[in-house]
Amino acid sequence: MFAQPSTLFKDRILVSACLLGVPCRYDGGSCSYPELYPWVARGRVVAICPEVAGGLPTPRLPAEIKGAGAGLDGNHVLEGRAWVMRCDGLDVTAQFVAGAEAALDLARELDIRTAVLKAHSPSCGVGAICDGEFSGRLVAGDGVTGALLKRAGLEVVTEVVWKERHEPPC
Numbered sequence: 564m565f566a567q568p569s570t571l572f573k574d575r576i577l578v579s580a581c582l583l584g585v586p587c588r589y590d591g592g593s594c595s596y597p598e599l600y601p602w603v604a605r606g607r608v609v610a611i612c613p614e615v616a617g618g619l620p621t622p623r624l625p626a627e628i629k630g631a632g633a634g635l636d637g638n639h640v641l642e643g644r645a646w647v648m649r650c651d652g653l654d655v656t657a658q659f660v661a662g663a664e665a666a667l668d669l670a671r672e673l674d675i676r677t678a679v680l681k682a683h684s685p686s687c688g689v690g691a692i693c694d695g696e697f698s699g700r701l702v703a704g705d706g707v708t709g710a711l712l713k714r715a716g717l718e719v720v721t722e723v724v725w726k727e728r729h730e731p732p733c
């Protein structure tokens with residue numbers, strides 16, 4: 564059964580593209596999260612990969628927010644008080660900020676007020692990110708896109724929290 568046209572495109576959500584099976588992760592893979600597919604089927608999902616939107620290639624070397632283990636996160640990056648560094652030491656802060664701004668521009672253009680972002684990413688992370696040392700340890704904090712969207716007033720949650728809070732659309 565198909566959705567009525569009037570239900571399509573209402574209350575759309577911005578979603579990390581990798582959660583929808585797009586192979587845009589740094590390693591060329593995805594993090595497919597089938598629990599989101601019912602919203603896709605209803606025409607309610609707009610996908611973006613902030614790192615690709617910011618100009619980074621796929622695959623790419625991993626990057627993390629330097630100093631996250633000491634309390635820095637995407638908010639500090641946006642304020643020019645922290646940097647996003649690739650594992651080889653290259654500064655990719657500009658690309659991460661550009662990607663966050665692209666995500667916000669898209670949300671504003673489409674009047675989207677909710678974002679479902681991939682947990683733990685230095686871009687998309689919400690509430691927990693890697694520690695900046697490429698150790699695999701998680702610390703409290705938001706990724707750069709997560710932080711910017713929150714600052715703009717969007718509801719920003721990870722895919723896990725989204726699943727806990729929402730039944731699939733009928």
Ligand code: SF4
Nearest residue numbers: 579581612681684687
């Ligand atoms: Fe792109 Fe965000 Fe997924 Fe990373 S977590 S691959 S930035 S959509």
